[in-house]
Amino acid sequence: MGGKTVFHVVSETHWDREWYATFQQFRSRLVRTCDRLLKILDEDPEFKYFTLDGQTVVLEDYLEAKRGSCWRATSGKAGSW
Numbered sequence: 423m424g425g426k427t428v429f430h431v432v433s434e435t436h437w438d439r440e441w442y443a444t445f446q447q448f449r450s451r452l453v454r455t456c457d458r459l460l461k462i463l464d465e466d467p468e469f470k471y472f473t474l475d476g477q478t479v480v481l482e483d484y485l486e487a488k489r490g491s492c493w494r495a496t497s498g499k500a501g502s503w
Contacts, residue, residue, distance in 0.1 A: 434473040437480045449487055456484045 437452060439445055462469050474480045 432473060433469070433471065434475055436475040437477055439479070439483070449483055452480065452483055453487050456480075 435455070437448075439448055441448070443451075459472060463472070
């Protein structure tokens with residue numbers, strides 16, 4: 423039983439659209455958070471995975487908020503598995 427213990431850390435978030443602030447206040451925070459996340463995913467080859475706690479509505483809100491802006495999609499997968 424003296425084997426090596428391995429831990430896996432999964433970066434994730436659970437996003438509430440309206441909880442203690444308005445939808446627009448949370449959306450503003452969402453855009454800043456996703457912008458930072460995409461930058462990290464682009465720049466850090468060791469940071470490969472992030473989960474949105476099964477919430478695809480976060481992607482919809484982000485893309486709707488960024489409509490008309492200049493943004494670039496990075497490689498990624500979205501889905502339920």
